[in-house]
Amino acid sequence: xxxKSTKHRTLASLxxxxxxxxxxxxxxxxxxxxxxxxxPVFLPGPAILVERMVAIYSNPASYLVVGETLLQIxxxxxxxxxIGTALGLVMGLxxxxxxxxxSWIMVLLTFPAVCWAFLSVLWFGLSQIxxxxxxxxxxxxxxxxxxxxxxxxxxxxxxxxxRVYKADRxxxxxxxxxxxxxxxxxxxxxxxxxxxxxxxxxxxAFGTGGGVGQRLTNWFQETRVxxxxxxxxxxxxxxxxxxxxxxxxxxxxxxxxxxxxxx
Amino acid sequence: MSAQYAHNxxxxxxxxxxxxxxxxxxxxxxxxxxxxxxxKRFPAPGSGDEFVVLKxxxxxxxxxKFVSIVGPSGCGKSTLLNVIAGIESYxxxxxxxxxxxxxxxxxxxxxxxFQSPRLLNWLTVENNINFVLEAHKVPRxxxxxxxxxxxxxxxxxxxxxxxxxxxxxxxxxxxxxxRALAIEPDILLMDEPFSHLDAITARKMRFDLMEILExxxxxxxxxTHDLSEAVFLSDHIYMMSTxxxxxxxxxxxxxxxxxxxxxxRVFDLEKELVREFFSVVEAKG
Numbered sequence: 001x002x003x004k005s006t007k008h009r010t011l012a013s014l015x016x017x018x019x020x021x022x023x024x025x026x027x028x029x030x031x032x033x034x035x036x037x038x039x040p041v042f043l044p045g046p047a048i049l050v051e052r053m054v055a056i057y058s059n060p061a062s063y064l065v066v067g068e069t070l071l072q073i074x075x076x077x078x079x080x081x082x083i084g085t086a087l088g089l090v091m092g093l094x095x096x097x098x099x100x101x102x103s104w105i106m107v108l109l110t111f112p113a114v115c116w117a118f119l120s121v122l123w124f125g126l127s128q129i130x131x132x133x134x135x136x137x138x139x140x141x142x143x144x145x146x147x148x149x150x151x152x153x154x155x156x157x158x159x160x161x162x163r164v165y166k167a168d169r170x171x172x173x174x175x176x177x178x179x180x181x182x183x184x185x186x187x188x189x190x191x192x193x194x195x196x197x198x199x200x201x202x203x204x205a206f207g208t209g210g211g212v213g214q215r216l217t218n219w220f221q222e223t224r225v226x227x228x229x230x231x232x233x234x235x236x237x238x239x240x241x242x243x244x245x246x247x248x249x250x251x252x253x254x255x256x257x258x259x260x261x262x263x
Numbered sequence: 264m265s266a267q268y269a270h271n272x273x274x275x276x277x278x279x280x281x282x283x284x285x286x287x288x289x290x291x292x293x294x295x296x297x298x299x300x301x302x303k304r305f306p307a308p309g310s311g312d313e314f315v316v317l318k319x320x321x322x323x324x325x326x327x328k329f330v331s332i333v334g335p336s337g338c339g340k341s342t343l344l345n346v347i348a349g350i351e352s353y354x355x356x357x358x359x360x361x362x363x364x365x366x367x368x369x370x371x372x373x374x375x376x377f378q379s380p381r382l383l384n385w386l387t388v389e390n391n392i393n394f395v396l397e398a399h400k401v402p403r404x405x406x407x408x409x410x411x412x413x414x415x416x417x418x419x420x421x422x423x424x425x426x427x428x429x430x431x432x433x434x435x436x437x438x439x440x441x442r443a444l445a446i447e448p449d450i451l452l453m454d455e456p457f458s459h460l461d462a463i464t465a466r467k468m469r470f471d472l473m474e475i476l477e478x479x480x481x482x483x484x485x486x487t488h489d490l491s492e493a494v495f496l497s498d499h500i501y502m503m504s505t506x507x508x509x510x511x512x513x514x515x516x517x518x519x520x521x522x523x524x525x526x527x528r529v530f531d532l533e534k535e536l537v538r539e540f541f542s543v544v545e546a547k548g
Contacts, residue, residue, distance in 0.1 A: 161381040164348045164373060165446070167398040175394050179385040257385045257426040 044226035052230035066235065069200055069211035072128055076135025077196040083136065084143025084188065089181075091144065092151020105148075108141040117203055131203035139195050143188045150184030151177075186251050190243060197239050201232075295361060295450045295482040296324040296347065302355035303342060316342050318507035320356070324450065324484050324499075326363070329476060331485045331493035332510075333536075334503030335544055340486040343508070344452045347484070348373050362449050372399060374443030374451040374481070378459055380435035382427040388414070388438050389423035392445045399446045413441040416475055433464040440472075444479055453485045457492070466524075469495060473521060490540060494533045495524050502536070504544055511543055 028046050035045030044052065056062050091098045091105075116137045124130040154177060162176045178185075204213020212235050219227040303317040316339040324330045334340050345351035347358055360371035382391050392410045401409065414420055417437040427435050436456060443451055457465035469492065476483075487493050493500050494516065502512040514536065518528045 157377070157379070157381050158383065160345075160350060161375070161377065162398070163350045164375040165395040165398045166370075167394070171394070171398055175383060175386065179383065182385075257428060 040226050041224050044229060048226060049230055049233065052226050053234050056227075056230055056234065065210060065212055065215060066238065069197075069204065069213065069235070070238070072131050072204075072211065073135070073193075073196045073200045076132045076139065076200065077192055079132065079136045080139035080143055080192050080196065081189065084140040084192070085147050085185065087140070088144040088147025089151065089177075091148045092154075093177075098148075101144075105141050105145055108137070109145065113138050113199065117199075117206055120203075121206060126207050131200055134203050135196050135199045138199055139192050142195065143192055146184050146188045146191065147181060150181045153184075154180050182254055186247065186254070189247055193239065193243065193247070197235075201235070293326040294323050295326050295328075295363075296322075296484065297359050297361075298322050298347070298356070299358075300356035301343070301346065301353055301358060303339070303346060303351070303353045315507035317346070317353070318509050320508065320510055322501050322510060322513075324482055326482055327480050328498045329483045329485065329496055330499045330501070331487060331497040332501045332503055333487055333490055333493045333540070334508065335505050336488055338503055338505035339508035340488075340503065341454050344375070344454050344484070344486055347450070348375055348452060360450060371449045372446045374446060374448035376436070376439050376443050376451070376453045376456045378455050380427070380432075380439040382435055382438055382442075384427045386426075387423065388419070388425050388427065388430075391427065391438060392442050395442050395446050401446065409445045410441075413445045414438075416444060416479060417441045418471060431464075433460050433468060436460065436468065437471075440475070444475070444481060448481060451481045451483045453483060455487050455489075456485075458487075458489075469524075472496065477520075490536050491524070491529075491533045494529050494536065495522055500536070502540055502543075512539065 032045045032047065035043050035048070040048045087101065091101055113134075117134050120130040120134040120137070124133060158176050158180070159172070162172045167176065200211070201213040201216065204211040205217045207214070207217070212231055215231050216228050219231070299321050301317055301320040302315065304313040304315050306312070307314045320343060322330070322332075332340055332343065342351060346353050347360070360373070362371045383394060386394065389410050392413065393406050396406050396409060410423060411420070414422060417440050419434060419437050419441065422430070422434075422438075427438065430438065436459075440456070457468050460468060473496065475481075485493070485496065497516055500512075500514045500516065501510045502514070503509065504511050514532075516532065518526065518532070522529055
């Protein structure tokens, strides 16, 4: 019975993926045709791009470059998630804290990202810290706002149930509140990751550290679009894989109790 | 011996108790709950006024008895249960819950079965029950037995690992009952627990609840708007009118158990109470 349902699910997900795959394939064909009219250093076709990527990743040093950037993203991402989740949670649960931080979140959200990047460089110098601070300052307000919105959707009935049965604060948080926030936490994770990596590359391009961003700047100075795209696209693939293999799989496990949504 | 636990020590409004003398004597014997002249007001929306939700409610629930409160929808029955459960404050009178002699821990253990199951859908059936055991600081070593025993009691043996959303509405409500029984409550509060179920399931659940009573002997305060349900299940019925909620009649039912809903005595009592109920409730508008 289980084998059958797995097979069904695989078929279903294949047929769902089909339109996406078709447009992607069509896009690649158009891209290849258009690229024939330009020099590869100005607009490389997909075939040449793959060639360049192979060239990049046959050099072991490239993995260090990617690793350096990933580490920065990871640090900024984790710090943003922790601060943002904690703040969003207390804002949702404590009216006084909500009133206090309400306008601050808006200020942070509307402050231009590029200003944070400049300010961080001025305050922390051309260092990794500057990149991480930039990520945190831009990302954590998004996370806080998302989690805060999530607390508004918490079922009062279940909190009442917990109170009747005298659940203490920690039990309430672990078993009643956080599970109801999980959809919001997952959407925050994905927003935070995608913002973090984009900001990290920009910060590196500013010259705060080595990493993929700096490679992009170097190739930009030599006007090599092909190499810039090869770095950019390959890095994008890494991030998409992290999203698919880590977050989606984790979400599937977390929401196993909700069969209709586990896709 | 059994320390009296009061949610609230304020004792104002000490008008003569409405409860009759027989019930008073019952208090002396072994009561699980005594409520004296309980009054509760809510602020009226829009104005600075308050309106009285519960007025001079006095009642007693003796150990091991099944007591029902019957009243029209919106008369404040749920508010009364919430006051007893300690999640809602009150403005006058006294509520006292007496923990069973020899029961461990601090304060009374209150089981509560709501209209909807209110299960934590992300936890397995077993972990839903473990949740209240953990909340009441029941030693972890006893969890497995308590879960198995109470699931078997409600006819859900073997469902430990299942998730609530895989169960039917009736089965979810059974889990909620098992959860309430697992803490071995001093008092089990039930707020129209079968009103969300279809008639056939509800009927079956009532029979099964009777059977559970035989075995677990819990003390139950049951709230309903369904008089036939109340007559079928209860040892005592308190009838409540609305605006403000006031108890206007107390009936002791001595029809022997096990009862059948088709039993002539159940029918006759129901008819009589329905007549009286509507004459009072309709007169009040």
